[in-house]
Each structure stands twice: as structure tokens, then as C-alpha cells.
Amino acid sequence: MKEKRFEVVFSQGTMDVVRILVDQVTGVNYLQVxxxxxxGLTPLLDREGKPVISPVKPYHG
Incomplete structure (x- = not known):
């Protein structure tokens, strides 16, 4: 089975939705509204303005 490249790690709301997605290849977190x-979709940034990067498992997509 093919793995999904983006994983939803946070979701809030039903009509007005806010999600955080993690790219399983790069580890970069994205904010989706x-x-x-x-x-809209944008990289999630830390206090210093750098992208938030999560550790990822090897991707086999």
C-alpha cells in the first residue's frame, strides 16, 4: 500500500478548519486554514522565523 506523503497531526473545527500537516519526506510542518x-497553506514557523521540522520515518511512497 502506498503511504501518504502528508500526515494530519492536528485538526480543529468543522466549518472553519485549522490543520497542521507534516510532510513525511522533509519533516516540514504546514499550517492549513x-x-x-x-x-490557505503556509509553512509553520517557530519564534525565530524558521520552519518547524519534525522527525520523520523513512518514506516509501
Whole structure:
């Protein structure tokens, strides 16, 4: 079975949704916001303005 590249590690809301996704290849965390028909995606940054990077398992996608 093919693994998913992006994993949802946090989700909040049903109509106005906020999610944190982790790229299973790079470990980079992304913030996704969906509000009705609008939405956006951006890298999640730490206090110093650097991308938040999580440890990842080897990807076999």
C-alpha cells in the first residue's frame, strides 16, 4: 500500500478548519486554514522565523 506523503497531526473545527500537516519526506510542518470556499497553506514557523521540522520515518511512497 502506498503511504501518504502528508500526515494530519492536528485538526480543529468543522466549518472553519485549522490543520497542521507534516510532510513525511522533509519533516516540514504546514499550517492549513479552510474557511468556506477560501483556504490557505503556509509553512509553520517557530519564534525565530524558521520552519518547524519534525522527525520523520523513512518514506516509501
Amino acid at each position: 479552510c474557511n468556506g470556499y477560501a483556504g
